[in-house]
Amino acid sequence: MEGVEDASNPMMEEMYVNGIGGVDEAPSSSTSTTTRKNRPIISGEQLDIEAYAGLYTGRTKIMRLIFIADHCDNPGMQLEALRMAYDEIKKGENTQLFREVVQKMDGRSGPNYSMDATWCSMVDRKAEQRKEKLENELNAYRTNLIKESIRMGYNDFGDFYYSHGALGDAFKSFIRTRDYCTTSKHIIQMCLSAILVSIEMGQFTHVTSYVSKAEQTPEALDPPTVAKLRCAAGLAHLEAKKYKLAARKFLEVGPELGNLYSEVIAPQDVATYGGLCALASFDRTELKNKVIDNINFRNFLELVPEVRELINDFYSSHYASCLEYLGNLKSNLMLDIHLHDHVETLYDQIRNKALIQYTHPFVSVDMRMMADAFKTSVAGLEKELEALITDNQIQARIDSHNKILYARHADQRNATFQRVLQTGNEFDRDVRAMLLRANLLKHDYNLRASRKL
């Protein structure tokens, strides 16, 4: 399942291979990782599906294309995505997906992209034969009790099921290799396979557990594997809406990742997910230390310059520009299979952070200026600020008459006195009630005791 690649900084190659202003060449093959592009793939412009798909390999490529087709509202784009999915599926052996895609296309792309029943039956037949062969082999190995062969047998089964779309069976097969692993490398291989299948199945709890399992054998981990594991962990956290943890994981991914994990994630994604989650959940210090000053991560950010720009804008308080970038990116981000469910929340959090950060240094803020900075109306801004104040994220009060926001510093002395008097009253009340209850219990007890006597 791993691609055979030169692991020395392939991303930088990608970046500089064509130089600026190069001609847009057609991608050589969608599985090749040396796609020639001079424009960033994740940007505010309409998504170039081919280039996007070129970042991935294997099943995830197909699933992502289908996701884009399901969620974009542009019929041209939809069909293009489906066509590419069709082509990709035909290279593989998953007839179930094939049928699904054909149904979605509904014959709209012409006769070349319609149901190919012969292909289906051929693939299914071959599958049956292969399965039988694998079973026989496995049984033979099992009788002979050769651990390594049994392990490889189960692995083959796993691969087989995976390519046919039987994810549950694939997962079980991979897990069964556990008992036959003899070296740490075997365990790592098993974990990575389990992780891959779990991600495809959407079962991220498994992902987390297998990541930690793999990390328990640090001696066998080489940097690319470490990077892969961190990506997987990051995805799991993202799914669980733990944005801070997700950000930290993505930011720790080393440049060794390259395209080595294209069956799961592209380096552009690492940059985007990591950047947005960090922006939504880190405070300024952490943002500076872990993102802006992070040399490794800078490489990733180069791939998505708009995300890099918006992070810098946020840090330097150019909120209008930051929000503009975010707005432009939104439609493309919504087409991303992992980020789709989280875009709104992340955007809200980023916006709120921006509002809070804007008001933080000031004693009073002119709401009209602030509304301009945030590209909203004064009334809208007032409502947003009201929500933040009620939520205690901003300590301030709104002068609705003059449209000014005043910082409010609680008077500690008065507050203390108030609390003291209140505590005194509560203590008074509670102790009296307690004494009363004790008295009642005593009566009850005495009554029962006297009855016994």
Add this chain to the structure above:
Amino acid sequence: MSSVEGLVTQIQGRSSTASDVLLLQNLLKQADDSLHSESTRLLPFLDQLDPSMHSLGYLYFLEACTAGPVTKEQASSFVLIIARFISSCVAEQIRLAPDKFMSVCKRFKDQVLLLEEPLRGVAPMLTAIRKLQSSTEHLTTLHPEFLLLCLLAKCYKTGLSILEEDIFDVDQPRDLFLYCYYGGMICIGQKHFLKALELLHNVVTAPMSTINAIAVEAYKKYILVSLIHPGQFSTSLPKYASSVGQRNLKNLCLPYIELANSYGNGKIADLETYVQANKEKFETDNNLGLVKQVVSSMYKRNIQRLTQTYLTLSLQDIANTVQLNSPKEAEMHVLQMIQDGEIYATINQKDGMVRFLEDPEQYKSCEMIERIDSSIQRLMTLSKKLTIMDELMSCEPLYLAKAGRERQRLDFDDFDTVPQRFNI
């Protein structure tokens, strides 16, 4: 015949010194049954006795007289006799026979209600309480009767005076339930919601082995009052409430819990719809008035919330946010709240704005120091009381025995004050 006369002479002769009175008491106890058998004849004998000197004897006679059923005509004369007795009797003597005194007073209350003149009973009952109490911390059976009379006669203010006193010593748990429930109702009538809450809280969390109707009714009012006053209601009872209460109270008061949930959402329209839909239920419980107060308190709550967020706000915006019909209505609401001291604000009619202010209390005045001082004194006294009770309890053999038995089940550290010999 002669035994009664003889008794009368005894009473007249032996009521002067304390030792004589004790002897007299024994005599009276022995003669009690015969007195009861001649109850119809006893009335004229009362004239021979002076309630201010022969209180104990008078009491026995009076108790026997009133033991049977009483007609309305008899009631009016009895009521007068008992009232005069209560005001003139000697406290030390009647405390020797507290049960008899209490039954006489209870019958007094019944008769007053029979005559439909509860006002007549208020003053005598108050005097009776004072004479029966061993201290102001002592709750007698007469306390709830008194409060009931106050409620029926609409003398709420008089009822309040008794409620000011702290109670620590209770004769009968049942008295406490009724006392707190009636007391809560009186406080609600006078709009002393905090005190009402305290009293109702005591009923709801009191130890009880089976659920009783008073606790249920009290809980309903408790929910409503806690919405009116502090504006929060938590559906879980505190840990020290009885397990019976925790299990059952909520289920018996479901419409009220629903009301509290609806209140928590902050939408006036929803609340009003809910109230309309369940109007009969609230009416049968006699709680409709309170429920209406709950609804109007929501406007207050919403306006108060605005003071946390805004420094100035237009009357129109207030009206919109709080769902009032016009800025003028909003102005009237805000004015009322300022008058009642619920918010600090000034209205600017020229610009149609309200400016919210901080609490002007600076905690720097002499009055404040006095307040804090008296509060500290009070708390020190209470603390001492608590310590004394704790010490008493720790020496109680029954408690030690139980703690010793339970030692294995519970955390050892809590009980290392219990000597080993109490282990099972």
Add this chain to the structure above:
Amino acid sequence: MDFSVLNEALASKSFDKIADICDNLILQVAAEGVPFQDEWPFTIHLLGHIYVDDINSARFLWKSIPPAIKESQPELVAAWKIGQKLWTRDYAGVYEAIRGFDWIQETEVLIAAFSELNTKRMFELLLSAYSTISIHDAAQFLGMSEEDVTNYVLRQGWTVDSDSQMLTVTKQAIVREQKLDPGKLQCLTEYVFHLEH
């Protein structure tokens, strides 16, 4: 019935004591069992509660009065009207209720005292609650004509803007006591000592 204490209070103008005196007296009298309602001065009793701003008690008193009495004493009904207006916070209505009846001499004294007190209270309310108020509304709150109210507030130091018909409120500074009794310091020292040990 012995009304000497009550009459004394009325004569000495201790109007704030009337409510308590009446409350106690009525309980005593009722305990005697004598029918007293026809002779009881309910009007004074009611106004006593209204004077000390205890509208709750006034309401309860009104509820407990037998309907026959209410019908036969128009003055009582008029007195209750004042209480009602106060209960519903119909501030302008209070003045109407005060002026809308021809009170007998005995009651008139109490009514006059209450009226003055009420105006003073209303003025203090306006002082604390408003920064600007229209002349029209101020007239309503204080029960005066617009001209009278303007003169009244000018004397108190407010300013008038006749174009917008608005009055601007000026507050007098209040001096609060700040003296500290050395005895209190002694107490505080004792508390701290107590807590430390």
